[in-house]
Amino acid sequence: xxxxxxxxxxxxxxxxxxxxxxxxxxxxxxxxxxxxxxxxxxxxxxxxxxxxxxxxxxxxxxxxxxxxxxxxxxxxxxxxxxxxxxxxxxxxxxxxxxxxxxxxxxxxxxxxxxxxxxxxxxxxxxxxxxxxxxxxxxxxxxxxxxxxxxxxxxxxxxxxxxxxxxxxxxxxxxxxxxxxxxxxxxxxxxxxxxxxxxxxxxxxxxxxxxxxxxxxx
Amino acid sequence: xxxxxxxxxxxxxxxxxxxxxxxxxxxxxxxxxxxxxxxxxxxxxxxxxxxxxxxxxxxxxxxxxxxxxxxxxxxxxxxxxxxxxxxxxxxxxxxxxxxxxxxxxxxxxxxxxxxxxxxxxxxxxxxxxxxxxxxxxxxxxxxxxxxxxxxxxxxxxxxxxxxxxxxxxxxxxxxxxxxxxxxxxxxxxxxxxxxxxxxxxxxxxxxxxxxxxxxxxxxxxxxxxxxxxxxxxxxxxxxxxxxxxxxxxxxxxxxxxxxxxxxxxxxxxxxxxxxxxxxxxxxxxxxxxxxxxxxxxxxxxxxxxxxxxxxxxxxxxxxxxxxxxxxxxxxxxxxxxxxxxxxxxxxxxxxxxxxxxxxxxxxxxxxxxxxxxxxxxxxxxxxxxxxxxxxx
Ligand SMILES: Nc1ncnc2c1ncn2[C@@H]1O[C@H](COP(=O)(O)OP(=O)(O)OP(=O)(O)O)[C@@H](O)[C@H]1O
Ligand SMILES: [Mg+2]
Numbered sequence: 232x233x234x235x236x237x238x239x240x241x242x243x244x245x246x247x248x249x250x251x252x253x254x255x256x257x258x259x260x261x262x263x264x265x266x267x268x269x270x271x272x273x274x275x276x277x278x279x280x281x282x283x284x285x286x287x288x289x290x291x292x293x294x295x296x297x298x299x300x301x302x303x304x305x306x307x308x309x310x311x312x313x314x315x316x317x318x319x320x321x322x323x324x325x326x327x328x329x330x331x332x333x334x335x336x337x338x339x340x341x342x343x344x345x346x347x348x349x350x351x352x353x354x355x356x357x358x359x360x361x362x363x364x365x366x367x368x369x370x371x372x373x374x375x376x377x378x379x380x381x382x383x384x385x386x387x388x389x390x391x392x393x394x395x396x397x398x399x400x401x402x403x404x405x406x407x408x409x410x411x412x413x414x415x416x417x418x419x420x421x422x423x424x425x426x427x428x429x430x431x432x433x434x435x436x437x438x439x440x441x442x443x444x445x446x447x448x
Numbered sequence: 449x450x451x452x453x454x455x456x457x458x459x460x461x462x463x464x465x466x467x468x469x470x471x472x473x474x475x476x477x478x479x480x481x482x483x484x485x486x487x488x489x490x491x492x493x494x495x496x497x498x499x500x501x502x503x504x505x506x507x508x509x510x511x512x513x514x515x516x517x518x519x520x521x522x523x524x525x526x527x528x529x530x531x532x533x534x535x536x537x538x539x540x541x542x543x544x545x546x547x548x549x550x551x552x553x554x555x556x557x558x559x560x561x562x563x564x565x566x567x568x569x570x571x572x573x574x575x576x577x578x579x580x581x582x583x584x585x586x587x588x589x590x591x592x593x594x595x596x597x598x599x600x601x602x603x604x605x606x607x608x609x610x611x612x613x614x615x616x617x618x619x620x621x622x623x624x625x626x627x628x629x630x631x632x633x634x635x636x637x638x639x640x641x642x643x644x645x646x647x648x649x650x651x652x653x654x655x656x657x658x659x660x661x662x663x664x665x666x667x668x669x670x671x672x673x674x675x676x677x678x679x680x681x682x683x684x685x686x687x688x689x690x691x692x693x694x695x696x697x698x699x700x701x702x703x704x705x706x707x708x709x710x711x712x713x714x715x716x717x718x719x720x721x722x723x724x725x726x727x728x729x730x731x732x733x734x735x736x737x738x739x740x741x742x743x744x745x746x747x748x749x750x751x752x753x754x755x756x757x758x759x760x761x762x763x764x765x766x767x768x769x770x771x772x773x774x775x776x777x778x779x780x781x782x783x784x785x786x787x788x789x790x791x792x793x794x795x796x797x798x799x800x801x802x803x804x805x806x807x808x809x810x811x812x813x814x815x816x817x818x819x820x821x822x823x824x825x826x827x828x829x830x831x832x833x834x835x836x837x838x839x840x
């Protein structure tokens with residue numbers, strides 16, 4: 232079977248796998264961000280919690296993904312093939328990565344800006360939503376880009392459990408001693424990573440029209 | 449009115465930043481807190497809008513103790529301006545100005561209109577409305593900061609070294625504009641500075657604080673210069689306070705300008721020679737505004753041109769202060785100080801001797817019985833009886 236033939240035969244399945252891969256990468260990114268925002272804010276506000284949360288996050292990040300994929304079903308009594316395990320595992324990684332990013336992004340808001348908001352009569356939640364978070368967007372967006380790319384690559388691991396996504400092409404190619412699926416999987420993962428990265432970059436820019444851009448200087 | 453009643457602030461580490469401060473900032477006036485670094489000026493000011501809570505004592509705002517009100521509601525009634533403006537970097541100028549009214553529910557359209565009005569008030573045209581703070585100079589940012597503080601039309605304004613982050617020229621300009629603005633809006637203002645000149649220029653009342661957060665003296669600028677309460681205040685207002693005090697004394701009827709012949713720029717050498725006194729001829733613009741002096745023996749060519757002008761002289765307005773008058777006389781190369789009327793037209797000249805006489809008259813008119821012109825400078829640490837002016 233030639234590469235072209237294989238591609239033609241499996242086009243439908245490849246599209247499915249790509250969609251799954253995308254979904255399994257994006258959903259945890261969103262969940263992770265939602266969890267990291269309050270945690271990061273907490274870490275930012277408390278001098279004692281910050282080092283603890285950051286250390287914990289670092290620790291979580293060092294747990295091998297495969298171990299997590301295998302442990303989670305036991306902890307949550309889900310089926311091992313259930314994609315929910317992958318979503319949860321990746322959400323945990325994303326959260327671990329973003330907690331520090333959010334805390335540092337909030338810490339980078341200039342003190343005199345916070346002080347004037349405070350003195351003008353912003354309540355603390357109003358200040359967070361209208362002043363601090365918008366100013367922290369560039370830092371948070373940069374962190375999200377790292378998390379997105381790393382999610383795309385970690386998702387492939389789930390192939391070893393049989394959860395369908397582009398990683399499944401690697402196992403397939405390996406078993407068949409056939410390079411085409413492997414190359415296809417690698418290329419498509421790369422494309423997904425680049426597309427996600429670009430989308431976040433664009434979103435970040437459109438949320439921060441106030442930032443001095445190199446071209447505008 | 450903002451009233452401090454025996455207010456003390458001790459920080460947890462034991463630093464007493466403000467020590468039993470009692471002071472009244474009258475309604476519609478500018479009260480300036482001035483003093484050396486670390487004397488508790490900022491701390492005093494921040495207790496007014498409860499960014500800092502006093503350890504003891506009470507602060508009242510229009511009779512209401514501030515401690516009894518919700519801090520956020522309180523802050524919304526008090527405009528606040530800080531040194532580097534602290535503008536929101538992610539909002540354009542118009543949105544910065546209207547941030548608080550928008551937060552309180554004002555519609556977008558109305559906010560925009562009001563923002564443009566406020567910007568105009570502080571001397572910024574509509575072309576600035578859509579810029580971001582990083583696209584503004586320091587002086588422009590400071591103006592936006594003032595406009596923002598006025599946006600919700602608060603009766604009170606707190607300003608912490610609002611003009612100290614800009615260069616002296618811009619600072620002088622901002623100070624002038626600020627005084628003009630205050631004449632229009634008449635807010636009750638507490639302004640903090642470490643610059644005594646700024647304090648004397650801006651304050652209706654100047655409160656001098658000393659190290660340890662104690663009030664040394666609170667008085668009108670002229671009073672502070674004429675009668676410093678103690679050696680610290682005397683030292684702080686400076687050795688040339690006698691000269692500075694002239695800045696608060698009007699010329700009154702003290703000087704009658706002498707007629708001064710003048711020629712218009714472009715006049716012939718013959719005209720200049722016919723009119724000149726003592727070798728100097730005053731040159732005016734066609735409209736009658738003095739532009740400079742020309743020395744007859746250095747005239748270059750047949751006509752009086754801009755190259756011939758000596759521009760060193762300042763001019764004083766006939767309704768100006770004795771300080772302006774003296775400066776005009778001292779800075780004039782001809783020795784005759786140029787006076788102009790309210791329209792800027794030449795009104796005549798005065799000699800330094802005439803100014804000195806006017807100063808003497810003003811001093812004898814205001815000095816209390818028994819005192820001579822000026823004030824007595826106590827030597828540090830003792831109640832020395834040096835006669836007035838002896839250090840000049
Ligand atoms: N949070 C704080 N904790 C402890 N001490 C403080 C704190 N804030 C200020 N101080 C001290 O209180 C004193 C008064 O400080 P404050 O900021 O009011 O001075 P200032 O007159 O505004 O000085 P500057 O002209 O330098 O701004 C200083 O000795 C300062 O070190
Ligand atoms: Mg200060």
